[in-house]
Amino acid sequence: QVQLVESGGGVVQPGRSLRLSCAASGFTFSTYGMHWVRQAPGKGLEWVAIIGHDGSYKAYADSVKGRFTVSRDNSKNTLYLQVNSLGAEDTAVYYCARDFETGKYCDYWGQGTLVTVSS
Amino acid sequence: EVVLTQSPATLSLSPGERATLSCRASQSVSSCLAWYQQKPGQAPRLLIYDASKRATGIPARFSGSGSGTDFTLTISSLEPEDFAVYYCQQCSNWRTFGPGTKVDIK
Numbered sequence: 001q002v003q004l005v006e007s008g009g010g011v012v013q014p015g016r017s018l019r020l021s022c023a024a025s026g027f028t029f030s031t032y033g034m035h036w037v038r039q040a041p042g043k044g045l046e047w048v049a050i051i052g053h054d055g056s057y058k059a060y061a062d063s064v065k066g067r068f069t070v071s072r073d074n075s076k077n078t079l080y081l082q083v084n085s086l087g088a089e090d091t092a093v094y095y096c097a098r099d100f101e102t103g104k105y106c107d108y109w110g111q112g113t114l115v116t117v118s119s
Numbered sequence: 120e121v122v123l124t125q126s127p128a129t130l131s132l133s134p135g136e137r138a139t140l141s142c143r144a145s146q147s148v149s150s151c152l153a154w155y156q157q158k159p160g161q162a163p164r165l166l167i168y169d170a171s172k173r174a175t176g177i178p179a180r181f182s183g184s185g186s187g188t189d190f191t192l193t194i195s196s197l198e199p200e201d202f203a204v205y206y207c208q209q210c211s212n213w214r215t216f217g218p219g220t221k222v223d224i225k
Contacts, residue, residue: 037163044206045206059213
């Protein structure tokens with residue numbers, strides 16, 4: 001069965017960085033695009049980034065462009081999100097999700113990893 | 120940016136009742152719209168995509184309709200496990216989500 005397991009979240013000071021990971025199993029990772037979506041505590045969902053199956057296509061929400069970098073290692077079945085220059089507005093649960101219908105939707109989601117930006 | 124508006128914010132119903140949730144887009148998104156269900160402490164679950172297609176394993180009591188700017192998610196007869204928050208999401212212009220509709224027990 002499809003499994004996505006995020007890790008790397010935690011409490012971080014404003015301006016610092018983190019690298020989030022998402023370990024995938026149960027499907028051929030290298031043939032699927034992947035997404036990052038975040039959810040601030042008690043709030044709605046916000047799309048963060050998408051990466052194509054081979055890493056050649058990447059796109060970001062305006063709110064994170066220039067600060068976040070999505071990447072993947074298909075040999076390790078792992079997706080990454082490098083998050084830099086963190087601010088309080090980046091506090092959220094970060095979900096990785098598998099692409100469905102060529103970039104349009106997400107059909108499987110991980111359980112999320114919480115990033116808390118606080119001094 | 121396409122802004123999605125969902126109504127009502129909260130829908131209080133009893134098991135067995137019909138639920139009708141609305142999602143309106145600030146500009147046409149054609150049929151590029153999905154609905155997700157999210158329960159507390161869980162990740163979202165894809166229910167409907169392309170406005171009206173049920174995702175794999177989704178019960179037939181869930182149905183979607185609409186195109187352009189106005190969309191509806193209908194749950195024909197609420198089961199206890201259907202009480203949750205429902206989000207719409209458009210894929211016509213980047214990807215944005217609506218603010219959600221909470222379906223709670225009356």
